Amino acid sequence: MSVLGDFYRLENAELKPLIVSGPEVQLKVADSWLVENGAVRSLQAHFDRFAAWVIAEDPNQEPLLKGFFAEVRRLTPREGRWFPRIEYHGEQEPADRLHLRLREAPAPVESIVLWQYPDADPRQSPLVKGPDLSLCQQLRRHANMNGATEAVITDSKGFVAEGALSALVWWRGNVLCSSDDQTNWLPSITRQELFQIASQMGVETRVENIKPEELVKLPIWALSSLNGIVPVTSWVGLADELPTSSQLEPFTKRLKLLSTQVG
Numbered sequence: 001m002s003v004l005g006d007f008y009r010l011e012n013a014e015l016k017p018l019i020v021s022g023p024e025v026q027l028k029v030a031d032s033w034l035v036e037n038g039a040v041r042s043l044q045a046h047f048d049r050f051a052a053w054v055i056a057e058d059p060n061q062e063p064l065l066k067g068f069f070a071e072v073r074r075l076t077p078r079e080g081r082w083f084p085r086i087e088y089h090g091e092q093e094p095a096d097r098l099h100l101r102l103r104e105a106p107a108p109v110e111s112i113v114l115w116q117y118p119d120a121d122p123r124q125s126p127l128v129k130g131p132d133l134s135l136c137q138q139l140r141r142h143a144n145m146n147g148a149t150e151a152v153i154t155d156s157k158g159f160v161a162e163g164a165l166s167a168l169v170w171w172r173g174n175v176l177c178s179s180d181d182q183t184n185w186l187p188s189i190t191r192q193e194l195f196q197i198a199s200q201m202g203v204e205t206r207v208e209n210i211k212p213e214e215l216v217k218l219p220i221w222a223l224s225s226l227n228g229i230v231p232v233t234s235w236v237g238l239a240d241e242l243p244t245s246s247q248l249e250p251f252t253k254r255l256k257l258l259s260t261q262v263g
Contacts (some may be wrong), residue, residue: 005085005103010064015071015100027130028090028097029053033225035106038078039259041225045189046086047072053128054098055086061088061097068098076262081105083226088130105226112222114149114163115236116212120156126184135239141165150213150222150234155183159209166222166230167191170215172206173243177218180207190223190255197254203247212238219245228255 015225031050033040039209048068054061072086083105089097117139125131141166143151151164161179162168167188168180179185198205216239220232229252234240 002077005101007073007094008100008102010068010071010098010100011096013067013071013074015068018099019085024071025087025089026091027087027133028057029088029128030085030130030133030176032083032085034227035076035082035084035262036105036259037080038076039263041191041228041255041260041263042189042254043073043259043262044259045192046225049187049189050086050088053130057088057090060094062114064095064098072100073262074107075102077102077213078262098200103249109149109169109227109230112166112230113148113234113236114152114220114232115143115144115146115223116152116154116238117164121153121161121184123153125146126161127186133167136164137238143236146236152235154212157209159183160212160215161185162188163222166224166227169194169221170210171219171247174247175206176202176247177206177208177210180209188223190225190228193255194223194229194251197251199249201250201254216242219243221248228252237262 005177007018007020009018010259029050031046033046051065083103085101087099089099101207123132139151149164153161153164155161159176160168161183162185169176169191178191195205215236222230222232222240231244231248232242
């Protein structure tokens with residue numbers, strides 16, 4: 001397997017190995033999730049989100065998607081930790097646009113240090129995963145160079161939208177909060193899972209606008225399909241230490257219970 005993983009393209013209803021050559025493709029749509037020994041959280045939700053984005057780009061892809069997802073399930077390893085990514089490439093022939101990249105998952109992350117990207121949101125398509133993926137990876141590298149592990153994106157008014165490659169939620173006492181729809185944030189499946197868990201537990205939730213200066217006074221979690229819930233421990237330039245939430249353990253346990261076998 002290469003560093004980028006094994007690559008497949010849907011051809012005649014079957015995912016077939018593909019040798020990657022030439023310049024990097026500009027992704028139109030992408031989605032990814034963690035697989036641990038064949039178990040994954042909310043896989044159908046990932047498929048549904050990907051399908052909605054692809055069909056919005058090209059309605060003619062809809063008949064191919066059911067078979068594509070079945071092939072993704074078939075090829076998903078049942079042992080080990082994996083981080084598959086499904087991709088839609090808009091510049092190729094219509095029958096050759098759906099791809100799978102099978103990658104080994106990186107080591108789990110146990111804590112996050114945030115850094116605020118100093119300018120307004122630079123993304124061109126913040127509501128779809130794919131077109132800005134390379135840019136978001138660059139933003140995270142900027143965070144790394146500034147002593148952090150994740151970059152925080154803010155809107156033109158300075159309100160927090162999300163992390164470059166993660167959703168952000170926070171706690172006001174016993175109320176679970178996140179950004180509202182006035183900011184552009186990717187529809188996070190993990191965030192959706194947490195809000196569902198909160199509802200099941202009788203925990204109040206809220207959406208709101210918030211700026212970094214206020215946010216650093218509260219417990220913050222960074223969310224992703226890869227790492228689940230990761231507590232934020234500090235924010236470069238704003239706070240050396242952030243408060244913690246007693247809800248971390250019960251929410252983490254319930255999130256893990258959502259995992260089911262790929263099938």
